[in-house]
Amino acid sequence: MTQYWGYDTFLPLQKEAMECIVQGQDSVVVLPTGGGKSLCFQAPAAIMKGLTLVISPLISLMKDQVDALTEVGVPAARLDSSLSVAEQNAVFTAIQDKTIKLLYLSPERLVSESFLEILLHTELSFIAIDEAHCVSMWGHDFRPEYRQLGLLKQKFPDITIAAYTATATEQVREDIAEQLHLKDCQMLVGSFDRPSLVYKVQPRNNILKQVCTVLERHKNESGIIYCIRRKDVDQLCVNLKDHGYNAVPYHAGMTNEGRKKNQDRFINEKVDIIVATVAFGMGIDKSNVRYVIHTGMPKSLEHYQQESGRAGRDGLEAECCLFYSWGDYGIWKSLMRDMPAEAQKSAMLKLQEIYNFCTGGVCRHKTILQYFGQDLAKDSCNACDICLGELECIKDELITSQKILSCIMRLDQRFGGEYTALVLTGSQEKRIIENNHHNLSTYGLLGDYSKHTVHGWIEQLVGQGCIEKTGEYNVLTVTPKGWTVLKDKEKPRLLKPTERPAKVSKVVNDSWDGVDKGLFGILRKLRAQIAGQSKVPAFIIFSDAALRDMARRKPTTRETLLEVKGVGEKKCKQYGQVILSAIKDYCQENVYYEDFEG
Numbered sequence: 001m002t003q004y005w006g007y008d009t010f011l012p013l014q015k016e017a018m019e020c021i022v023q024g025q026d027s028v029v030v031l032p033t034g035g036g037k038s039l040c041f042q043a044p045a046a047i048m049k050g051l052t053l054v055i056s057p058l059i060s061l062m063k064d065q066v067d068a069l070t071e072v073g074v075p076a077a078r079l080d081s082s083l084s085v086a087e088q089n090a091v092f093t094a095i096q097d098k099t100i101k102l103l104y105l106s107p108e109r110l111v112s113e114s115f116l117e118i119l120l121h122t123e124l125s126f127i128a129i130d131e132a133h134c135v136s137m138w139g140h141d142f143r144p145e146y147r148q149l150g151l152l153k154q155k156f157p158d159i160t161i162a163a164y165t166a167t168a169t170e171q172v173r174e175d176i177a178e179q180l181h182l183k184d185c186q187m188l189v190g191s192f193d194r195p196s197l198v199y200k201v202q203p204r205n206n207i208l209k210q211v212c213t214v215l216e217r218h219k220n221e222s223g224i225i226y227c228i229r230r231k232d233v234d235q236l237c238v239n240l241k242d243h244g245y246n247a248v249p250y251h252a253g254m255t256n257e258g259r260k261k262n263q264d265r266f267i268n269e270k271v272d273i274i275v276a277t278v279a280f281g282m283g284i285d286k287s288n289v290r291y292v293i294h295t296g297m298p299k300s301l302e303h304y305q306q307e308s309g310r311a312g313r314d315g316l317e318a319e320c321c322l323f324y325s326w327g328d329y330g331i332w333k334s335l336m337r338d339m340p341a342e343a344q345k346s347a348m349l350k351l352q353e354i355y356n357f358c359t360g361g362v363c364r365h366k367t368i369l370q371y372f373g374q375d376l377a378k379d380s381c382n383a384c385d386i387c388l389g390e391l392e393c394i395k396d397e398l399i400t401s402q403k404i405l406s407c408i409m410r411l412d413q414r415f416g417g418e419y420t421a422l423v424l425t426g427s428q429e430k431r432i433i434e435n436n437h438h439n440l441s442t443y444g445l446l447g448d449y450s451k452h453t454v455h456g457w458i459e460q461l462v463g464q465g466c467i468e469k470t471g472e473y474n475v476l477t478v479t480p481k482g483w484t485v486l487k488d489k490e491k492p493r494l495l496k497p498t499e500r501p502a503k504v505s506k507v508v509n510d511s512w513d514g515v516d517k518g519l520f521g522i523l524r525k526l527r528a529q530i531a532g533q534s535k536v537p538a539f540i541i542f543s544d545a546a547l548r549d550m551a552r553r554k555p556t557t558r559e560t561l562l563e564v565k566g567v568g569e570k571k572c573k574q575y576g577q578v579i580l581s582a583i584k585d586y587c588q589e590n591v592y593y594e595d596f597e598g
């Protein structure tokens with residue numbers, strides 16, 4: 001692992017996952033995005049006898065991984081429909097001559113009769129199945145072709161199978177083991193927490209300004225901006241250009257070529273910003289995405305975790321900003337109107353959960369983890385707007401909450417959020433007068449605030465479990481937790497209703513500690529040049545973590561360069577000289593500068 005990849009420590013569960021393979025035990029490995037799943041099978045494959053098969057659903061994923069393996073000096077190839085006949089024949093020859101250690105292929109290809117025939121005469125080490133949730137109907141991305149992989153145990157009863165996924169639910173996990181007929185399967189489930197992601201969630205008010213504030217914090221860094229609708233993507237791109245940002249669009253309404261071109265420009269760091277619908281993302285392995293912005297609320301926390309999870313795959317800190325509004329809730333709800341009743345019920349529940357996540361004042365990491373049935377081991381994540389204390393609350397939270405809750409009680413728990421807000425703000429609307437609600441003792445109690453603000457607080461109390469919305473009309477009812485607030489036993493959090501720019505977050509780890517940012521910038525440019533020449537994405541040449549470590553240690557010899565995290569023998573040989581001379585030049589210039597100043 002050190003020789004090829006330059007890593008000398010394991011990420012959580014990597015060692016256990018590798019041990020399963022070496023000991024011949026079937027396994028299902030569930031690790032979050034960026035958890036280092038690839039290395040779990042690549043490292044054993046590099047040292048074990050025979051050929052390792054890796055099943056992957058997407059050509060782009062296969063290509064990235066084969067490129068990365070080739071870069072570190074592990075011989076690998078892929079077999080897919082984009083290869084010419086001559087290229088495919090070359091792969092068959094490589095299999096026969098045993099000159100490759102890993103072969104990436106699609107499930108359809110693997111189970112084709114002719115290919116199985118070849119494999120029966122090939123020495124196999126083990127079979128790795130990437131994105132294994134595609135096997136399960138319960139997963140979010142079921143693919144019927146994956147079902148055929150059930151055949152593998154029958155055809156190769158003695159070959160170990162290792163399945164990998166980032167999908168968390170237990171139902172999917174169990175289903176994977178069952179569908180693949182795994183024997184005595186070891187389940188390795190990692191924590192779903194991504195401590196290096198800093199979550200920030202704010203109501204949307206001036207989206208362009210809000211987005212630009214985030215972009216200012218991430219100059220010259222790669223990021224994804226998600227919009228719900230295609231037309232929002234196009235509009236935001238135009239607006240950002242007007243503000244001097246170079247952003248490219250990506251959505252299903254564009255031609256294949258247009259999409260591919262923009263995706264490549266983003267991956268190869270020709271542009272830093274991609275504005276996209278959720279059509280963008282699957283198969284994008286770019287490890288140094290430093291921020292993901294959502295300009296609207298996704299339809300579930302599962303989706304949010306997937307999309308925001310595309311940030312910081314390299315384990316370095318990254319920011320995930322979500323701007324939401326009550327209107328987003330309405331858009332999704334209307335899109336769900338035609339779903340079958342059962343599916344609609346579950347979709348609505350998920351929608352409510354993400355809305356509560358947005359409006360509630362509970363630690364974002366904790367909420368996401370709880371959604372996946374796990375718990376945060378510490379009291380504060382120190383990496384979300386709530387725990388960093390970035391959200392300013394109103395001073396009289398308890399009294400304001402009590403006014404809202406008692407108004408709901410006075411309304412006999414028979415009205416929705418909007419109506420309750422109207423009563424609290426003392427609206428003269430006809431229906432309120434007709435219902436005689438202008439005579440309630442709680443009428444006009446929050447008359448100093450707008451209806452919008454009070455409605456927002458009501459949602460925040462829903463998010464914190466003090467109020468529940470019930471029935472078709474989202475009628476508000478006070479929960480047992482709400483009663484503890486009414487009895488002064490608990491104080492909920494209500495956000496101050498002013499628009500303020502977000503503060504710069506404290507980084508959650510010290511990954512910039514000691515890094516010479518000037519040198520980092522130079523190395524980043526050098527990496528882009530090398531990537532351009534070798535026609536592979538920049539982050540495959542060196543990760544951001546490796547570049548930062550170089551800019552921290554400033555190695556000037558081959559030996560010290562090898563001490564950098566993420567630099568193995570092959571990369572050292574290939575790029576060592578240019579990197580070392582760039583560092584030397586930089587150091588010399590700096591010394592000169594310091595001397596001059598002195």
Ligand code: ADP
Pocket residue numbers: 007008009010011014031032033034035036037038039285287313314315543
């Ligand atoms: P996943 O497939 O689980 O999303 P990847 O396999 O793409 O994750 O790995 C995420 C990042 O972590 C990559 O940049 C990879 O090089 C890095 N990585 C993997 N294993 C280690 C390790 N043991 N030490 C440091 N970095 C690692």
